[in-house]
Amino acid sequence: MDPVPSAMDPRTTYDLVGLDAAEQTLLDGWASERLHHAWMITGPRGVGKATLAHRFARFLLAHQKPERGGGLFDDAPVLPDNLYVPPDHPVSRRIAAEAHGDLRVLSQGVDPRTGRERNEIVIGDVRALNDFFAKTSAEGGWRVAIIDSADALNRNAANALLKTLEEPPARSILLLVAHRPGRVLATIRSRCRQLSVKPLDHQTVSTFLADRLPDLAEEDRHVLAALAEGSPGRALQLAQADGLTLYRDLISLIDKLPDLPPRAVLALGDAVAGKGRDGGFALFSELLTGILVRLVRNMANPGLGGVPGEAEILQRLGGMSDLDRWIEVWEKSSELNRQCEALNLDRRQMVVTMLNGLASAARGVSA
Numbered sequence: 001m002d003p004v005p006s007a008m009d010p011r012t013t014y015d016l017v018g019l020d021a022a023e024q025t026l027l028d029g030w031a032s033e034r035l036h037h038a039w040m041i042t043g044p045r046g047v048g049k050a051t052l053a054h055r056f057a058r059f060l061l062a063h064q065k066p067e068r069g070g071g072l073f074d075d076a077p078v079l080p081d082n083l084y085v086p087p088d089h090p091v092s093r094r095i096a097a098e099a100h101g102d103l104r105v106l107s108q109g110v111d112p113r114t115g116r117e118r119n120e121i122v123i124g125d126v127r128a129l130n131d132f133f134a135k136t137s138a139e140g141g142w143r144v145a146i147i148d149s150a151d152a153l154n155r156n157a158a159n160a161l162l163k164t165l166e167e168p169p170a171r172s173i174l175l176l177v178a179h180r181p182g183r184v185l186a187t188i189r190s191r192c193r194q195l196s197v198k199p200l201d202h203q204t205v206s207t208f209l210a211d212r213l214p215d216l217a218e219e220d221r222h223v224l225a226a227l228a229e230g231s232p233g234r235a236l237q238l239a240q241a242d243g244l245t246l247y248r249d250l251i252s253l254i255d256k257l258p259d260l261p262p263r264a265v266l267a268l269g270d271a272v273a274g275k276g277r278d279g280g281f282a283l284f285s286e287l288l289t290g291i292l293v294r295l296v297r298n299m300a301n302p303g304l305g306g307v308p309g310e311a312e313i314l315q316r317l318g319g320m321s322d323l324d325r326w327i328e329v330w331e332k333s334s335e336l337n338r339q340c341e342a343l344n345l346d347r348r349q350m351v352v353t354m355l356n357g358l359a360s361a362a363r364g365v366s367a
Helices: 020-032 049-062 090-096 123-134 155-166 202-212 218-228 232-240 243-254 262-273 280-300 311-318 323-343 347-362
Strands: 038-042 103-106 143-148 172-178 193-196
Touching (some): 049 090, 049 143, 049 172, 202 232, 218 232, 243 311, 262 347, 280 311, 311 323, 323 347
Parallel strands (some): 038 172, 143 172
């Protein structure tokens, strides 16, 4: 399941927040002129992996090789300080318009039979990518491909990608974004250089929100930063999808456990899954899962902290049932969400079922 829709298009996002070390690693690889042909950029969703990949793609296409000059024999490389390419640069403009001949981006495209976005990258997409790499560069320099994300490759697509990874063409580079690298075929992982990015600290995410949403109250920024758990993109997505309101409605309802007012439960189901609420159920599921994860985590390791104002509620819930029962609720809620997505079940009823599962556990009854 994808969370709320993306709030930042990496093609047109030029600022990079908190990933200086990863950026320097890529810059050093380019400066060495022995750049590895495939990189897997891993880390939590929303932390900036795709933004980093596009930033590097712009840089490669704008800087074909390090310039020389300034050394004793006028051959020392002149190195940029970072990978930034301004929005008004011709390369940036063509990438933003999806019109650069030497860049391909693979993602979960639209299924022509249904008109809906697929939940995987299929073999036809990868074959088209292999054809791209088989041709000469349109501009005589690098050819760059971004796969966002590699964990969405189905098995046939992953196997088809191996040919390019095993026999990379000259001056070509493949950047694979992976939210859950363990889901990526082991033979693909072994052929990529790993570049792991970590969640950002709370203050960095809060400052990011203040820059993007200056009218957002300070308290709200801190709650969103805590909910996002170090991912600035996720924090912005939550803010723009009104996730803060939904979170507060949900945690207020959970605070009433073991009793849940039926009308309030139905009202929340309508708000989440009613007409015109595309993405509402995914957002609800993400927030509920986060609450259960923090509950289980704090029961196992008290004092870890979490979302401001949530600790007392979770402590009270933890006293209502044992750890195993709350883990069972977490697992069952995750499974219900998967079934809902796969089978297109009634989302309103699924909200009611999930909340009733919490109420049962709070009463000491198996979920």
